[in-house]
Amino acid sequence: MLRRLIDTRMGLFLAVLFVVTVAVPVGNLVMAGQPVPSYVVALLGKYMTYALLAVALDLVWGYCGILSLGHGAFFALGGYAMGMHLMREIGTRGVYGDPVLPDFMVFLNWEELPWFWLGFDSFWFAMAMVMLVPGALAFVFGWFAFRSRVTGVYLSIITQAMTYALMLAFFRNEMGFGGNNGLTDFKDILGYDLQADQTRAGLFVAAAIALAAGLLVARYITTSKLGKVLVAVRDAESRTRFLGYRVEGFKLFVFVVSAMMAGIAGAIYTPLVGIINPGEFSPANSIEIVIWVALGGRGTLVGAAIGAIIVALSRTLLTSWFPELWLFVLGGMFILVTLVLPHGVLGAVEQGLRKFRRRRPLVEN
Amino acid sequence: MPPSPGWRGADRFQGTASYMQKNQQAKERSRQGSAVIARAIPLAWLATVFLFAAAMLLALAPAWSQAGKFEDLVNALPEGSYSDRAGVVGAIAATGDARALGVLQSLTEGQLFKQKAGGRIVALSASGDPARMIDAITGEDLGPYSKSAVKKIKVNNGLRREIRTAIGVLSLTSADPQARLKAAEAAFASGDPAQLEALDTAMSAESDREVATALAEARAVAILNTDAPVSDKLKAIEVLAMRGDRDAQGILMPLRDDADLSGPVREALEEIEQRQMLWGLAQNVWYGLSLGSVLLLAAIGLAITFGVMGVINMAHGELVMLGAYTTFAVQEAIRTAAPALFDWSLLIAAPLAFVVAGGVGIAIERGVVRHLYGRPLETLLATWGISLMLQQAVRSIFGPNNREVGNPGWMSGAFEIGAMTVTWNRLWILVFALLVFAGLLTLLKRTAMGLQMRAVTQNRPMAAEMGINTGRVDALTFGLGAGIGGLAGVALSQIDNVSPNLGQSYIVDSFMVVVFGGAGNLWGALAGAFTLGVANKFLEPFAGAVLAKILVLVFIILFIQKRPRGLFALRGRAVEA
Amino acid sequence: MTSQLYLSGVSKSFDGFKAINNLSLVIDKGELRAVIGPNGAGKTTMMDIITGKTKPDGGEVFWNEKVDLTRLDEADTARLGVGRKFQKPTVIETLSVADNIELALKADRGVLANLLARKTPAQSAEIDRLLELVRLTDERARPAADLSHGQKQWLEIGMLLAQDPELLLVDEPAAGMTDAETMRTADLLRDIAGERSVIVVEHDMHFVQALNCKVTVLHQGHVLAEGSLAHVSADPQVVEVYLGR
Structure with missing residues (x-):
């Protein structure tokens, strides 16, 4: 089983991930002089959640051919579920000191907690919702879309419409999710202060573990016989139906799993950055996830994670050095990848290695 | 995802959800009103110009024939009793002279005087502090206002009513159709039965269809406020039902339970409601x-x-x-x-x-x-x-x-x-x-x-x-x-x-x-x-x-x-x- | 003897064009049947209706005299035992040749079953046998995209057999094959018939002759003639619409 899950690529990536996961907290908390500043820990944690989100998208797009332009919605829903729990954790420490109602509800003169906020005071309930809410949305949406055989660009466009509609909805104050401002001003998680270095390091490790687990789950799925069916759906959907596979069921399964994974990524993202707002639902965000996957290498899982980290890192560096250039670079990545790097960075590197290896024996002969 | 994730999303949200409103607020503010007519498509514009010119000619014709008479009437204002004065006011209004409105307004506000020396009729200038006196007929500046130099031309309540009606008549017969429309709308809003006669006069002379309609509507409101026979009132209700807006609704509402009119009023209200819908x-x-x-x-x-x-x-x-x-x-x-x-x-x-x-x-x-x-x-x-x-x-x-x-x-x-x-x-x-x-x-x-x-x-x-x-x-x-x-x-x-x-x-x-x-x-x-x-x-x-x-x-x-x-x-x- | 497939009075039109017009056709169990007809005669639409891809406007389609095929979709009919081979060979290009066969093997088609599925030794043996049959043993690990056109035809036939269907719908299997391969395909289909029912749509008259079976001639969406190749070839109507021109 382990050999099935961990090939060279996955093994290398997990090894590097492990080293980073150990080294960063040590550098931040233990070593004298703090060679790893606290903000870097939060930043790297954020990259990990992006990487997990990219793996989730790669699962549906890379293996099943479903180009979702709405995966940001699942990420944001997971983030909101976590945010709701963190809001309840604030308790009387809010500006208005209301023991039950979050500040924004007091501000809107709400009398009592809306029904959909009930239960979020429990961490484990919130954790269940982190997966169930995105999963349920993916199930309902996918059930309609896949059953009626909406495919290709049409499917992409309506997933975009889905996240766009959600964005508009979450901007409304009446929705009960803090409107424009979203959820913020969190204090602590499970009793640990969110501003403390230890908590941040803990969240970073959680993000890394979630990424590793996500990669392994995705790998388990794609290497199973079901994984082969997914590829068959991607390459020859009609043929797969004539083989007796109910294609919509397979799509629905992988779409829901992927949405849940995205939800988990969002749930870790929220406490790391300290805010979740409706901007996360914006269609531009969701399209950007696609470029992470495409840049890293579609259908490779590990590549998707690497792509997410490359793009996020470039954004951090460029927006602080040459803010004017960032959109040119990001836009250029979209064009470059589609025109020149159809297999992404990982594909190009591996192809280069193969060529190199093939050449060597020739020289020796 | 961007570090400030709201930037693109928020802009877009703003951009789409509210561009209708934005349009109406930002781009069309203060652009309505009188200038509207001049911007119609060319044919309508020409028609308006033609009507306007025609109205000008009609309004100016009597003014020429009565040249000189206006001055005599104004000079006659201080003479006689209140009832004599009322007659003069009516005559001034009847001249249709462009200066009449100003004189009558000054009169009703108690700001029309007779100069003790020279006997000229003077009004106070609208601007300037201390106030200055101006000749009510020629508009000539006669120096700063001094209470002792002039004698006020007095008005009582009865006379004031006469003047108001006269002013109404004047505006209603103004050469500018926009001014006439405004006067008719004001008459509609006041609903004063005292204006009935003026409205009737104006209606008989009106050539602009829009103004004529407004006059008829003003007349209808005035009639509803009199003891006119039920048959007249029924006609008035019909006119208001035709108008069919919130104002008409507001005027008819109180008459819902009137013994004689309740049936037709209710029908009219229903009609208005339907039309509004x-x-x-x-x-x-x-x-x-x-x-x-x-x-x-x-x-x-x-x-x-x-x-x-x-x-x-x-x-x-x-x-x-x-x-x-x-x-x-x-x-x-x-x-x-x-x-x-x-x-x-x-x-x-x-x-x-x-x-x-x-x-x-x-x-x-x-x-x-x-x-x-x-x-x-x-x-x-x-x-x-x-x-x-x-x-x-x-x-x-x-x-x-x-x-x-x-x-x-x-x-x-x-x-x-x-x-x-x-x-x-x-x-x-x-x-x-x-x-x-x-x-x-x-x-x-x-x-x-x-x-x-x-x-x-x-x-x-x-x-x-x-x-x-x-x-x-x-x-x-x-x-x-x-x-x-x-x-x-x-x-x-x-x-x-x-x-x-x-x-x-x-x-x-x-x-x-x-x-x-x-x-x-x-x-x-x-x-x-x-x-x-x-x-x-x-x-x-x-x-x-x-x-x-x-x-x-x-x-x-x-x-x-x-x-x-x-x-x-x-x-x-x-x-x- | 019960019928494998029974079509009666089936019609289907697209935007006013009658692709199938009052078509009736009965296939006996184990029968090998060739369907011929000029372009636009409704051959592909007929197969779409049998497999549940297209719903007919009217008429009856029964499987084994009891299952109403018009209520089912492609996956249902495939599970029921209808195997279809397309005119243009469609295999799953990125998967290996052996994986293509594996996916086609008769097995539980459920989502969870596939997630947890392990290849049994019996399945491995069956894959080996089928690869041998379609002469692709040496290519088993290569992606299907690397195969030649003819090899893809064979792979698809292998997949069809792996499904273990009761009825095979085979659309122009000989296209792109050499003469020798064409004859071998005809032999294979004749072998299969008897155990399973087979409907072959074909243009190549040599191939139809080699099949040596009952022939149905379709024209403008209905059956023009039926019988042996010699019989239908002699039919003046057939000669006029199809062979004569």
Whole structure:
């Protein structure tokens, strides 16, 4: 089983991930002089959640051919579920000191907690919702879309419409999710202060573990016989139906799993950055996830994670050095990848290695 | 995801959800009122000018014949009893002299005096502190006001009523139809039965239909406030029912339980309510058509490229934005070089915008899209990348803030049809959208280029076999779609903020139109745009702007389950293969 | 003897064009039947209707005299035992040749079953046997995209057999094959028939002759003639619409 899950690529990536996961907290908390500043820990944690989100998208797009332009919605829903729990954790420490109602509800003169906020005071309930809410949305949406055989660009466009509609909805104050401002001003998680270095390091490790687990789950799925069916759906959907596979069921399964994974990524993202707002639902965000996957290498899982980290890192560096250039670079990545790097960075590197290896024996002969 | 994730999303949210409102607030503020008439389409304008001139001649004729009489009457004002004075006031009003109104107003305010030395009649100047005296007849300045130098011409309550009526008569017979209309409206609002006679007089002389109606309505209100016979009152109620607005409703409401009138009043109220509902409906349809025309403009170029080439051009919104910025640049150039041409700026900008956006479109096709045929998802991503670059390029050149694009005279203001307000810019945009649509339809149906495009849409390999240069057709199609996006930008610059995010505000909506209408079919785009526009505006009163939009999106998502290829999809075996 | 497939009065039109017009056809269990007809005669639409891809406007389609096929979709009919081979060979290009066969093997088609599925030794043996049969043993690990056109035809036939269907719908199997391969395909189909029912749509008259079976001639969506090849070839109507021109 382990050999099935961990090939060279996955093994290398997990090894590097492990080293980073150990080294960063040590550098931040233990070593004298703090060679790893606290903000870097939060930043790297954020990259990990992006990487997990990219793996989730790669699962549906890379293996099943479903180009979702709405995966940001699942990420944001997971983030909101976590945010709701963190809001309840604030308790009387809010500006208005209301023991039950979050500040924004007091501000809107709400009398009592809306029904959909009930239960979020429990961490484990919130954790269940982190997966169930995105999963349920993916199930309902996918059930309609896949059953009626909406495919290709049409499917992409309506997933975009889905996240766009959600964005508009979450901007409304009446929705009960803090409107424009979203959820913020969190204090602590499970009793640990969110501003403390230890908590941040803990969240970073959680993000890394979630990424590793996500990669392994995705790998388990794609290497199973079901994984082969997914590829068959991607390459020859009609043929797969004539083989007796109910294609919509397979799509629905992988779409829901992927949405849940995205939800988990969002749930870790929220406490790391300290805010979740409706901007996360914006269609531009969701399209950007696609470029992470495409840049890293579609259908490779590990590549998707690497792509997410490359793009996020470039954004951090460029927006602080040459803010004017960032959109040119990001836009250029979209064009470059589609025109020149159809297999992404990982594909190009591996192809280069193969060529190199093939050449060597020739020289020796 | 960006570190400040709200930036793009928030802008876009603002941009789409509220552009109707933004338009009405920002661009049309303070542009209504009296100037409206002069902006009508030329024929109506000429007619108005003609009527105006006729009214002037009619009003001026008696004034000449009575020259000299006005001065005598004013000089006679201080003489005699209050009742004598009332007679003089009536006579002054009857002269119709342009100065009469001022004199009578001063009189009723107790600011008309007789100079002790010289016996001239003087009024106080409206401005200046300390007040100055001026000759009421000649307007000559007679130095600072001194209480001892003059004797006040007294008025009592009875006389005041006479004066008010006289003033009403004067305004009602004013040479300016706008002033007459205003007077009639004031009379309507006051409902004073004392004005009845003046109203009757004015009505018999009135030639302007609009003013005549207003007079009749004012008369009806006045009659309802008298003890006139029931038959007269019934006629009055009918007149008010015809008017059919909230004011008429307010006047009739208290009469609901009147013993003699209750039946007809209730009927009239019901009629008014129905009429209001119909006008409300009409207004909503208009808003919907207007939104639909905007959607049509934004989507139609997209529909062409999607239909002919199966390519989703995510940069289409940015081509629209380029069109808007072209308009801005043209207006800037005109402002500095030839301000007189400003009213022509849109007509100059339109072909330029078409060329600019079309050129960029062809460059995109030749440079990127061409290499991605048969890979629609990759095309989608690459064109998205281009859209980001175009946005940033415009941001770097023109700055990130909104740019002011002015409305030429013929695009600003509004006019009313019944209880419905129609703004000129919206109307012209609707006309423009339909013209673009018709032009495109003609291009597709009547030209060789159109024939080739349709051939490629329906069967690409066959078209290629028959010697059609599909590469050239693709490039021109893409350029055409992009150019139309540029034209849309010219129109949108008139109602929306011109900013680097302009295109983003419309991209999701235009996709919805294309997906809903069915790709490759212009009629589908037309039906899709107007259906979605009207549906949106009809949901708004019940659900609010944002929720209405969400409901429409959800509807489309569900609709596409039933008709995965849209409303007007090509059907049959050929498509499935 | 019960019928495998029973079509009666079936019609289907697309935007006014009658692709199938009052078509009736009965296939006995184990029968080998060739269907011929000019382009647009409705052959592909007929197969679409049998497999549940297209719903007919009217008429009856019964499987084993009891299952109404018009209520089912492609996956249902495939599970029921209808195997279809397309005119243009469609295999799953990125998967290996052996994986293509594995996916086609008769097994539980459920989502969870596939997630947890392990290849049994019996399945491995069956894959080996089928690869041998279609002469692709040496290519088993290569992606199907690397195969030649003819090899893809064979792979698809292998997949069809792996499904273990009761009825095979075979659309122009000989296209792109050499003469020798064509004859071998005809032999294979004749072998299969008897155990399973087979409907072959074909243009190649040599191939139809080699099949040596009952022939149905379709024209404008209905049956023009039925019988041996010699019989239908002699039919003046057939000669006029199909063979004569």
